[in-house]
Amino acid sequence: MKLIYILPIGQTDPKIIRYLSKQLLGYLHFPTKVLGAIALPASAYDKNRQQYRAGQIIREIRLFDFSNIEKVLGIIGADLYSEDFSFVYGEAEAPGRNALFSLARLDPQYYDQPANQELVKKRALKEATHELGHTYSLSHCPDTHCVMYYAQSIEDVDNKEEKFCARCQKLYEMYNS
Ligand SMILES: [Zn+2]
Ligand SMILES: [Zn+2]
Known part of the structure; x- marks a missing residue:
């Protein structure tokens, strides 16, 4: 049986x-299946930006090699960036096996709002599903309520639902049947 492995990175x-x-x-x-946490990869850290380069971490995740890997989803507490963006919520091979997202900007405390674990859980589930959706060949969806909508702000994240819209659900099943 193939498994989606969840890989905590750092704290x-x-x-x-x-x-x-x-x-x-x-x-x-x-x-x-949840794997044991790995350390934050120093090679991905940019001192000036104080962020981790998402693409470099994806390369680290690619090194995991078991026979029954369906996907590997890295979850990092630190903030991520990619070359063209000041920050990214996550990154994934599209399509591919490996995905990654950050909890840093999903925490209301990042925006000086009170801690709210239920909210973080909800947001994290959206980002996890979104990045894994990319690994299953789904691209961004124009429906602002669909989990595959390209969120550029935390309001966008909150505005979408945890699941694929009907169109994306169909595509997911078509690509992966
Ligand atoms: Zn995306
Ligand atoms: Zn959609």
Whole structure:
């Protein structure tokens, strides 16, 4: 049986990881398994930006090699960037095996708002499903409520739902049947 492996990178909230591990099965068809955390890869850190380069971390995730890997989803507490963007919520091979997203900007405390774990869980599930959606060949969706909508702000993230819209769900099943 193939598994979606969840890989915590650096320090992350174990409650969030456990929640994702349970909930992802509701949207994708594979069971999940949480791996032991790996250290933040120093090679991906940009001192000036104080952020980690998403593409470099994807390269690290690519090194994981077991026989029953369906996908590997990295979850990092630190903030991410990619060359053309001041920050990214996540990145994925589209299509591919490996995906990554950051919890940093999903935490209301990042915006000087009170801590709210339920909100972080909700946001994290959206980002996890979004990045894994890319690995299953889905691209961005114009429907602002669809999980594949390209969120550029936390308001965009909050505005979308945890699941694929009907069109994306159909595409997901067509590409992966
Ligand atoms: Zn995307
Ligand atoms: Zn959609």
